[in-house]
Amino acid sequence: DAGVIQSPRHEVTEMGQEVTLRCKPISGHNSLFWYRQTMMRGLELLIYFNNNVPIDDSGMPEDRFSAKMPNASFSTLKIQPSEPRDSAVYFCASKGSGNTIYFGEGSWLTVV
Amino acid sequence: GENVEQHPSTLSVQEGDSAVIKCTYSDSASNYFPWYKQELGKGPQLIIDIRSNVGEKKDQRIAVTLNKTAKHFSLHITETQPEDSAVYFCAASISYAGGTSYGKLTFGQGTILTVHP
Numbered sequence: 163d164a165g166v167i168q169s170p171r172h173e174v175t176e177m178g179q180e181v182t183l184r185c186k187p188i189s190g191h192n193s194l195f196w197y198r199q200t201m202m203r204g205l206e207l208l209i210y211f212n213n214n215v216p217i218d219d220s221g222m223p224e225d226r227f228s229a230k231m232p233n234a235s236f237s238t239l240k241i242q243p244s245e246p247r248d249s250a251v252y253f254c255a256s257k258g259s260g261n262t263i264y265f266g267e268g269s270w271l272t273v274v
Numbered sequence: 275g276e277n278v279e280q281h282p283s284t285l286s287v288q289e290g291d292s293a294v295i296k297c298t299y300s301d302s303a304s305n306y307f308p309w310y311k312q313e314l315g316k317g318p319q320l321i322i323d324i325r326s327n328v329g330e331k332k333d334q335r336i337a338v339t340l341n342k343t344a345k346h347f348s349l350h351i352t353e354t355q356p357e358d359s360a361v362y363f364c365a366a367s368i369s370y371a372g373g374t375s376y377g378k379l380t381f382g383q384g385t386i387l388t389v390h391p
Contacts, residue, residue: 166317204363204381204382204383204384205318205363205381205384207378207379207380210378218378253317253318255317261306261308261323262308262320262323263308263320263379264320265310265317265318265319266317267315267316267317268316268317
């Protein structure tokens with residue numbers, strides 16, 4: 163099993179640029195989550211999807227953030243325009259019929 | 275919403291000693307409590323979990339205990355080894371009937387465990 167696959171692993175971008183993070187969940191999993199991790203705020207749930215439908219996006223910090231899941235095997239998290247305070251590690255995670263949530267390796271974003 | 279408090283924030287032990295990390299939660303409806311280990315540069319990985327109908331669960335050197343009345347749960351690592359050094363997170367969520375849930379986990383702040391050889 164390949165696990166949850168995220169890309170890019172590292173991204174450095176200038177303030178104001180658009181950032182797109184990508185995720186491929188584990189095959190057969192029907193729930194997908196985007197988390198953000200920072201030293202100050204720890205692990206925060208941004209949004210999660212069930213069967214490709216956004217269930218709860220209350221954690222999305224503001225309108226600059228958007229997430230889509232066009233099919234069961236792909237999701238994107240977009241930040242437009244990016245700001246330095248968006249610098250963080252963004253994790254995608256997926257879950258099947260059980261309780262265990264599997265995390266990807268993360269996308270390390272630096273906005274300068 | 276749910277709030278999970280985790281202590282201590284850092285923990286340093288000698289190899290072979292035991293380590294205990296404690297968490298409290300606020301939502302009495304929470305009934306699923308996983309623990310994740312995060313190594314440097316990697317994503318969190320589940321190491322053990324417990325449901326609210328169980329008071330204790332063990333898996334080799336790690337164990338988790340749950341006190342529903344007090345709304346707290348703990349991770350116990352015995353005979354610690356240097357490879358146990360990592361950040362540990364507790365979490366809580368509501369698991370619906372049938373043992374599954376949407377999995378909206380609320381995480382604690384994390385504990386940096388260092389095991390000295």
